[in-house]
Amino acid sequence: MLVRKRHPTAADLGLTAEEARLLRPLSTPWRIQEFLVGLSANFEDQGDTLRSVRGVLRHRRAHCIEAAFTAACALWLHGEPPLLMDLVAKGDSDHVIALFRRNGCWGAISKSNHVWLRWRDPVYRNLRELAMSYFHEYANDDRRKTLRTHSDAVDLRQFDIEDWVTNEDDCWDVGAALDDAPHHRLITPAQTRTLMPRDDMEMRADDLVQYESADRKRARRY
Template sequence: MSLSARIQLAQKRGLTLKHAQVLAKLDTPRKIQDFLARFPQNFEPQGDTARSVQGAMDAHCAHCIEGAMIAAFTLWLNGHPPLLIDLCAHRDMDHVIAPFQVNGYWGAISKTNYVCLRWRDPIYRSVRELVMSYFHEYAKGPRKTLRSYSRPFNLQRLSPKQWVNHSGNCWEVAELITATRHYPILTKAQTKNLRPRDPVEVASDKITSFPIPAWKRQRL
């Protein structure tokens, strides 16, 4: 599909011309990830948000689910289904990724401010294998916190008005992903015997793409 055709498709699916022109240029998963890595982090100074694709682009910042929806939308422009996967954590924040397949292998696009939970190359044979690649990095302090993951949620189930150009927060999308069937990844015995991360691993949490404001650090 040509660039002009992708721009027209993005507009048809709800984006303004300005943002359609930006996202339509991202014609590979890698380019989408590179765009999100440069895209400013949404630290939510006015409280929790779940902005639509249009809303996040207007605000020129995004956090995990907002970035995942941008990625899913842009993948959709390139012929991939717009999928999201919820990574569910214990006593930690959940994370949402945008999975995709290349030649039958799974990869993922991810928006995060930290070293962990980032891009995954399309080398994984199953969704579970993809998710498990995040296990040792998904942590809070010394604790490894990832406990379950959702089946891929296809955003084509929804109207674009619910997630592409919604003028408010897309809480319904977040609720639907949370309600999607989740699969546990650990037994109770395995959970009990997890080795805590060592000091070097914990120290890596201080590396961020964008500086965390002081007010935000106090809430973490």
């Protein structure tokens, strides 16, 4: 079912009383971010997942796009559009963030195992500026800076709520739609060739993570 309301009720979104109880207090982007940080990390130990908002609230764990679904739903429940942006890296994991605006500027709600890829205050004039704020620290284990493109803002109101809010299965179709959204290059090929690798100090700082996994290398991906 498509829901187009600017300020839907919990019932409009198909939320249960318990789900609504968890999301209603998240009335600001700051509170949403704190809630997501408090969730455990989903390291997909049993295989790849793309859980809906319902799945996240049930399991109390999430990776970045699952957390972005949850943030977008909470924003929408409080009268803000449910917008996501896809950040695409070369030879590295992509990252998905939930978008919000204050005083005409963009900010982001984001779950990551690293401090580098989390919250962004709403001080960015456009989506390119916001995406570039992730550029320097977005790097792989080979010290290479990997972020290359960002998507347009994707409004989740174009999808049925059964596709990403209440889905009992994985939300692969919505994930594919994010991949297919128009993306914009952040740097040129010439600039790519002159990027400085991260140094030893930066790599040591990158070892600071919030959530530990039995597979340390896997833990670094989020």
